[in-house]
Amino acid sequence: MKAVILAAGEGKRLRPFTETIPKVMLPVANKPVLEYVIDAVKNNGINDIIIVVGYKKEVIMEHFKNYKGVKITYVVQDKQLGTGHALLHAKSHIKETFIVLSGDNIIDNKSISKLINEDSKYSILIKEHPNPSKYGAVFIEKEKLREIVEKPKEEVGKFISTGIYKLPKTIFGIIGELASQGIYDLSSTIQSIVDKGEKINTIIADLWRDIVYPWDLIHLNETMIQRTPSSLGGTIEKGVTIKNDVSIGRDTTIYSGCYIVGPVIIGEGCEIGPNVCIFPSTTIGNNSVVQPFSQVGNTVIMNDVHIGSGSVIKNSVIGRGCIIENNFSSIDGSSTIEIEGEFKKLEKIGAMIGEDCNIESNVIVKPGKIIGRRCNITSLKIIGDNIPSNTKVM
Amino acid sequence: MCGIIGYNGFREANKVLIDCLKRLEYRGYDSAGIGIIGKKLQIFKEVGEISKLEKEIPVFDGDIGIGHTRWATHGAVTKENAHPQLSSNKKIAVIHNGIIDNFNFLKEDLEKKGVKFSSQTDSEVIAQLINENYKGNLRDAVISTIKQLKGSYAIVVVCKEEPDILVGARKESPLVIGVGDNENFLASDISALLKYTNRVKYLDDGEICVLSKTSIEVFNENKKEITKKEDIIDWELKDAEKSGFPHFMLKEIFEQPDAINRVLLGRVSEIDRTIKLHEKVEELLNYDIQSIHIIACGTSYYSGLVGKYLIEQLTNIPVFVELASEYRYFGTKNEKSLIIGVTQSGETADTLAALREAKNAGSRTLVITNVMGSTATRISDAYILTQSGPEIGVAATKTFTSQILILLLIAFKLAALKNKLGADELSKYIFRLKELPRKVREVLDHSDKILDIALQLKNVKSVFFIGRGINYPLSLEGALKLKEISYIHAEGFAAGELKHGPFALLTQITPVITIVTRDNTYDKMIANIGEVKARGPEVIAIADENDTEIEKHADFVIRFPGSSSPLSCIPIIVILQLLAYHVANLRGCSIDKPRNLAKSVTVE
Numbered sequence: 001m002k003a004v005i006l007a008a009g010e011g012k013r014l015r016p017f018t019e020t021i022p023k024v025m026l027p028v029a030n031k032p033v034l035e036y037v038i039d040a041v042k043n044n045g046i047n048d049i050i051i052v053v054g055y056k057k058e059v060i061m062e063h064f065k066n067y068k069g070v071k072i073t074y075v076v077q078d079k080q081l082g083t084g085h086a087l088l089h090a091k092s093h094i095k096e097t098f099i100v101l102s103g104d105n106i107i108d109n110k111s112i113s114k115l116i117n118e119d120s121k122y123s124i125l126i127k128e129h130p131n132p133s134k135y136g137a138v139f140i141e142k143e144k145l146r147e148i149v150e151k152p153k154e155e156v157g158k159f160i161s162t163g164i165y166k167l168p169k170t171i172f173g174i175i176g177e178l179a180s181q182g183i184y185d186l187s188s189t190i191q192s193i194v195d196k197g198e199k200i201n202t203i204i205a206d207l208w209r210d211i212v213y214p215w216d217l218i219h220l221n222e223t224m225i226q227r228t229p230s231s232l233g234g235t236i237e238k239g240v241t242i243k244n245d246v247s248i249g250r251d252t253t254i255y256s257g258c259y260i261v262g263p264v265i266i267g268e269g270c271e272i273g274p275n276v277c278i279f280p281s282t283t284i285g286n287n288s289v290v291q292p293f294s295q296v297g298n299t300v301i302m303n304d305v306h307i308g309s310g311s312v313i314k315n316s317v318i319g320r321g322c323i324i325e326n327n328f329s330s331i332d333g334s335s336t337i338e339i340e341g342e343f344k345k346l347e348k349i350g351a352m353i354g355e356d357c358n359i360e361s362n363v364i365v366k367p368g369k370i371i372g373r374r375c376n377i378t379s380l381k382i383i384g385d386n387i388p389s390n391t392k393v394m
Numbered sequence: 395m396c397g398i399i400g401y402n403g404f405r406e407a408n409k410v411l412i413d414c415l416k417r418l419e420y421r422g423y424d425s426a427g428i429g430i431i432g433k434k435l436q437i438f439k440e441v442g443e444i445s446k447l448e449k450e451i452p453v454f455d456g457d458i459g460i461g462h463t464r465w466a467t468h469g470a471v472t473k474e475n476a477h478p479q480l481s482s483n484k485k486i487a488v489i490h491n492g493i494i495d496n497f498n499f500l501k502e503d504l505e506k507k508g509v510k511f512s513s514q515t516d517s518e519v520i521a522q523l524i525n526e527n528y529k530g531n532l533r534d535a536v537i538s539t540i541k542q543l544k545g546s547y548a549i550v551v552v553c554k555e556e557p558d559i560l561v562g563a564r565k566e567s568p569l570v571i572g573v574g575d576n577e578n579f580l581a582s583d584i585s586a587l588l589k590y591t592n593r594v595k596y597l598d599d600g601e602i603c604v605l606s607k608t609s610i611e612v613f614n615e616n617k618k619e620i621t622k623k624e625d626i627i628d629w630e631l632k633d634a635e636k637s638g639f640p641h642f643m644l645k646e647i648f649e650q651p652d653a654i655n656r657v658l659l660g661r662v663s664e665i666d667r668t669i670k671l672h673e674k675v676e677e678l679l680n681y682d683i684q685s686i687h688i689i690a691c692g693t694s695y696y697s698g699l700v701g702k703y704l705i706e707q708l709t710n711i712p713v714f715v716e717l718a719s720e721y722r723y724f725g726t727k728n729e730k731s732l733i734i735g736v737t738q739s740g741e742t743a744d745t746l747a748a749l750r751e752a753k754n755a756g757s758r759t760l761v762i763t764n765v766m767g768s769t770a771t772r773i774s775d776a777y778i779l780t781q782s783g784p785e786i787g788v789a790a791t792k793t794f795t796s797q798i799l800i801l802l803l804i805a806f807k808l809a810a811l812k813n814k815l816g817a818d819e820l821s822k823y824i825f826r827l828k829e830l831p832r833k834v835r836e837v838l839d840h841s842d843k844i845l846d847i848a849l850q851l852k853n854v855k856s857v858f859f860i861g862r863g864i865n866y867p868l869s870l871e872g873a874l875k876l877k878e879i880s881y882i883h884a885e886g887f888a889a890g891e892l893k894h895g896p897f898a899l900l901t902q903i904t905p906v907i908t909i910v911t912r913d914n915t916y917d918k919m920i921a922n923i924g925e926v927k928a929r930g931p932e933v934i935a936i937a938d939e940n941d942t943e944i945e946k947h948a949d950f951v952i953r954f955p956g957s958s959s960p961l962s963c964i965p966i967i968v969i970l971q972l973l974a975y976h977v978a979n980l981r982g983c984s985i986d987k988p989r990n991l992a993k994s995v996t997v998e
Binding site: 020053061072073253255271323 | 831
């Protein structure tokens with residue numbers, strides 16, 4: 001069996017973190033989301049994967065160039081019209097029943113195993129969700145799919161579509177037909193099959209997680225970091241205290257006096273310390289540096305980041321390539337964030353800083369503020385508002 | 395310059411050989427051939443790329459054979475001159491990489507004995523000579539033959555009368571043994587074999603090996619058996635595949651942030667404020683060095699020129715960059731100089747010869763190369779690996795940036811050892827070094843902006859690249875990249891030299907690419923742009939992102955991230971690579987295999 005993974009989308013709601021990388025490549029516990037998806041498929045014995053790419057495709061191709069003996073074929077979707085349209089690009093590579101997944105949702109092995117072993121022509125993985133109105137809500141009758149409604153206006157049941165299906169090859173004909181009428185999403189195709197009287201089995205997924213907003217990166221990191229086995233590589237100097245599960249990558253040095261309480265993941269080629277405290281649910285990417293006397297907790301620090309001495313960073317996301325000088329503080333607290341015309345109240349949220357920012361010393365960021373990509377902030381500034389990308393704060 | 399492969403095992407030799415030849419195609423691709431021993435010795439040759447050979451080849455049974463992809467040196471590109479070369483009685487078949495210097499003499503000698511030659515190649519002489527020397531033992535015939543040969547060679551030989559063995563031998567051309575289970579291989583380059591095995595034994599100059607399906611024996615010229623250690627290669631096959639990218643070159647350009655990280659990992663520490671090189675390397679740098687000679691060919695020569703500016707600027711030690719083919723015969727050699735040989739493959743014949751000459755004269759030798767276990771690493775006093783992984787695109791990209799980065803580390807280390815650089819200054823540079831992967835990534839993010847500029851160059855006949863200081867060798871490299879893959883005539887000049895001649899060639903339709911960094915050459919460069927503009931051509935400037943002045947002078951500007959510093963050379967190179975790539979792509983050129991060029995030149 002082959003798998004098709006849809007990974008062409010940009011993820012606009014996750015800006016600034018998706019300005020240079022596609023949504024599927026956002027890291028969770030130091031691993032791109034797409035890698036979780038590929039692993040779940042591969043661990044079920046599927047080694048032939050077609051990935052539909054589009055936005056910033058080179059980032060995906062470069063990352064998966066040596067991937068564990070999996071045969072990856074790329075097809076390019078130039079315009080992102082919809083999921084059905086995306087899937088149509090894989091048509092020529094599919095000769096039999098296959099599964100389709102979206103590359104931007106984390107899924108576990110067991111759910112995929114249930115899906116592929118189900119004896120049915122069509123199956124869909126579904127999941128309970130507190131807020132179905134943002135997704136494709138599904139209605140079930142005797143474990144068969146009755147209706148699928150994208151972003152329903154009214155309050156509806158509790159299940160949503162994960163976008164993961166097992167489908168026969170004949171699906172491409174139906175997608176093609178609908179596409180010629182200007183209907184490009186996969187849900188509509190599925191609905192039209194139901195309407196024709198086909199039975200579609202519903203299977204409830206065990207673990208399925210979506211990232212919609214930048215702060216989801218913190219929450220998802222917290223969940224997935226616990227599932228990552230610990231391993232100690234690199235050099236750990238004398239006088240370092242390590243508690244609970246901590247992973248340290250190769251060529252990383254932890255200097256003396258550091259105090260690390262897991263679960264914590266530190267990537268390859270990092271330099272941490274001396275005397276740095278790292279508290280639970282923190283992930284630090286590759287080639288990052290945390291200078292002496294800093295404290296980091298419940299935070300995602302991506303690759304190539306530099307954090308100066310005496311900084312305190314909590315409940316935050318620091319995009320890759322940020323250079324942050326000494327005595328930086330991200331204050332964590334509650335914050336109301338306006339997004340797409342709605343107000344969201346978040347508890348315990350720190351700063352979210354886009355990639356490649358330069359922040360000089362003694363800068364404070366208030367709770368829940370989002371700083372765009374490539375911003376320059378001079379020293380002694382207090383940031384109380386969101387800052388758009390490429391801004392200089394003098 | 396050719397790629398050779400030998401197989402003895404349980405698979406269909408036909409398929410294995412073609413598969414491996416495709417991976418050796420970067421070494422040359424004007425003609426190719428295969429020889430297989432089944433019920434009889436069967437030979438098939440074709441002019442053109444391997445894909446053509448694959449299409450035309452008949453089904454040959456047999457599990458032992460040899461294959462060859464040729465890049466002509468002696469004799470035109472014809473079927474007759476393709477390998478394998480046979481002895482007149484069709485008993486012996488040989489594939490050969492290298493050049494036999496005394497082949498005319500040997501050929502005349504054989505012709506006097508009545509041997510009829512059917513090709514113009516020096517390689518046929520080897521086949522005929524082995525046949526002359528054959529007294530029922532192929533190994534002994536090969537040993538007698540190589541004693542008569544002068545020049546360089548890697549050969550693999552099969553004999554109709556000993557259909558169970560392959561015999562290989564080398565001198566100054568690469569040949570490695572791939573070790574499998576119930577199968578063994580010989581190849582010019584281990585990357586060709588990675589699909590089948592990652593276990594390798596390195597053959598040294600003057601050694602002969604005999605491979606059966608289950609055994610490997612290695613001998614010296616006196617027939618004494620030698621024990622060889624087995625090494626494991628940590629490259630993966632997938633490293634040598636395109637992974638969705640339209641060309642290897644583009645893939646390799648995008649691998650550069652990672653390649654830079656690999657050079658820095660474990661060598662540069664921001665917290666400790668140190669640059670650490672291998673013990674043996676540091677020992678070499680610690681001697682009283684009065685001059686440095688960087689020896690290289692092609693693109694590696696340009697990385698040497700960049701290195702010269704960096705080392706001289708930081709250490710004040712005079713650096714001479716020399717073309718290996720010249721230095722070998724004419725350069726000064728003495729005990730007080732450090733010789734740095736730069737060769738991607740570690741097998742570049744001219745560079746190896748120059749290193750040997752220098753070593754004989756008592757110089758200390760250091761090598762920068764990408765291939766562990768290559769000849770260069772074994773004949774030098776110390777070496778530094780670029781660890782870039784295999785580079786398949788003929789135009790060097792990631793290995794070039796890695797070479798420069800290593801020269802930069804050598805410059806910093808030397809400056810620190812000779813007390814030319816204070817600890818604080820060094821730590822500032824270390825910080826900047828650690829920023830490099832990010833800077834390169836930012837250039838890659840803007841690949842589409844470079845594509846816009848490439849559209850301007852798509853239909854031009856000729857392009858100038860100019861710069862001063864370190865930007866002069868970058869101009870040379872920019873011009874080399876453009877001409878080798880897009881076939882547009884391009885020249886790099888030191889900006890101050892334009893008025894001493896090149897202006898005569900400058901017309902209104904010759905775009906000029908200027909590399910402008912904000913250092914002590916900035917005002918002069920602006921003046922040079924003025925001189926160029928006065929003659930009408932368009933000026934494309936490569937400048938740092940904070941330079942607000944440059945728009946007033948240039949027609950188009952490509953920005954590199956950050957402020958100007960000696961380390962800016964790395965993001966600038968990546969811009970030049972992308973520019974060349976996009977222009978070549980727009981012109982529909984064969985980017986990974988430019989005409990008449992081959993990747994590593996193992997002939998002199």
